[in-house]
Amino acid sequence: MKYANEFIQYRLHFGKNYGSDEGFYRYTVFAANMEIINAQNELFNNGTSTFFLGVNAITDLTMAEYKAQLLGYKRTTLKSGLK
Numbered sequence: 001m002k003y004a005n006e007f008i009q010y011r012l013h014f015g016k017n018y019g020s021d022e023g024f025y026r027y028t029v030f031a032a033n034m035e036i037i038n039a040q041n042e043l044f045n046n047g048t049s050t051f052f053l054g055v056n057a058i059t060d061l062t063m064a065e066y067k068a069q070l071l072g073y074k075r076t077t078l079k080s081g082l083k
Contacts, residue, residue, distance in 0.1 A: 003031045014057045026060045
């Protein structure tokens, strides 16, 4: 497991706790995202890109999960009596 140590540090830093089945899945997503991060940062370091990426609290999400959970308008309802 190429990114096992990084994943352990990630979980500790961001307080991530998973069940055993979800933990392995989240590791595979994290590892895939680390490959993307490292490839992009290599482009940045070579001067062929203008931005770099880093690890954050959502590095264990797939793009579909990210879009479903964090993008888009979420309508909130007001409590009765408030205008």
